[in-house]
Amino acid sequence: MTILDKIIIDKRKEVDLRKSLIPIQQLEASILFESETLSLTQKLKTSQSGIIAEHKRRSPSKSVINQSLNVQDVAKGYEDAGVCGMSVLTDGKYFGGSLDDLIVARASCDLPLLRKEFIIDEYQIIEAKAYGADVILLIAAILTRDEIKQFSELAKSLYLDVLLEVHNEEELHKSIMPSLDMLGVNNRNLKTFEVSLETSKQLSEQIPNDFVKVSESGISAVEAIKELRPYGYKGFLIGENFMKTDNPGASAIEFINTLGT
Numbered sequence: 001m002t003i004l005d006k007i008i009i010d011k012r013k014e015v016d017l018r019k020s021l022i023p024i025q026q027l028e029a030s031i032l033f034e035s036e037t038l039s040l041t042q043k044l045k046t047s048q049s050g051i052i053a054e055h056k057r058r059s060p061s062k063s064v065i066n067q068s069l070n071v072q073d074v075a076k077g078y079e080d081a082g083v084c085g086m087s088v089l090t091d092g093k094y095f096g097g098s099l100d101d102l103i104v105a106r107a108s109c110d111l112p113l114l115r116k117e118f119i120i121d122e123y124q125i126i127e128a129k130a131y132g133a134d135v136i137l138l139i140a141a142i143l144t145r146d147e148i149k150q151f152s153e154l155a156k157s158l159y160l161d162v163l164l165e166v167h168n169e170e171e172l173h174k175s176i177m178p179s180l181d182m183l184g185v186n187n188r189n190l191k192t193f194e195v196s197l198e199t200s201k202q203l204s205e206q207i208p209n210d211f212v213k214v215s216e217s218g219i220s221a222v223e224a225i226k227e228l229r230p231y232g233y234k235g236f237l238i239g240e241n242f243m244k245t246d247n248p249g250a251s252a253i254e255f256i257n258t259l260g261t
């Protein structure tokens with residue numbers, strides 16, 4: 001069994017429990033559920049840096065990254081650095097995140113916020129909206145084409161942007177549909193943890209131009225972004241490289257300054 005299989009088994013139990021504790025009607029009554037969303041897709045189209053900076057305490061591949069920071073400081077720091085958006089991991093068991101992290105990030109900055117989660121149920125999309133997200137992630141490796149369609153259409157009806165993540169050709173070809181906004185190529189194989197920027201390069205040509213292309217994971221130097229831009233990538237999701245430092249915001253400023261225009 002891969003780590004991804006384990007995550008999904010646990011996630012099903014977690015979502016069932018959440019559903020029994022907080023009914024959908026209660027989520028829909030949240031103030032944030034009615035709030036206007038911010039479009040990460042539009043921001044990436046016009047941004048110079050394209051950086052989406054992540055809040056990530058730990059991960060299955062790296063264990064502890066940084067447990068001593070508070071989300072408020074990280075969110076403000078990223079916003080001051082001029083990143084395009086912030087990704088907030090909300091999985092507790094494997095990444096040390098929570099929906100509270102998302103709410104704190106929402107209260108601390110005006111960046112488009114991505115709920116970084118293993119979405120397997122419509123309920124989690126309603127939750128994302130109720131806790132202040134602007135964007136959801138759908139992972140092709142854990143969803144059927146019908147689920148991707150159903151989930152992305154629900155997200156669009158709630159004015160959430162949709163980032164669809166793929167890691168290989170098969171996932172890409174089964175997923176392409178008009179209800180997606182951004183196509184993310186994860187450079188990390190979620191089953192083996194192997195990371196290679198070549199994955200983004202190899203898949204880029206097959207991604208239709210209608211979608212904003214995002215390269216995810218394993219980006220630790222500005223050279224990687226300079227290498228990936230000619231392949232059409234506009235967005236770059238960076239977690240560990242910023243979060244492993246004492247001050248992720250300062251690290252993001254330095255990164256963006258070094259990148260230049």
Ligand SMILES: O=C(O)c1ccccc1NCC(=O)[C@H](O)[C@H](O)COP(=O)(O)O
Pocket residue numbers: 003054056059060061062186190193216217218219237238239240241
């Ligand atoms: O990061 C992991 O170890 C991981 C393992 C299993 C499933 C997902 C995982 N990561 C989620 C992500 O996609 C990354 O947090 C994100 O792309 C940032 O990656 P990085 O810049 O390498 O921290």
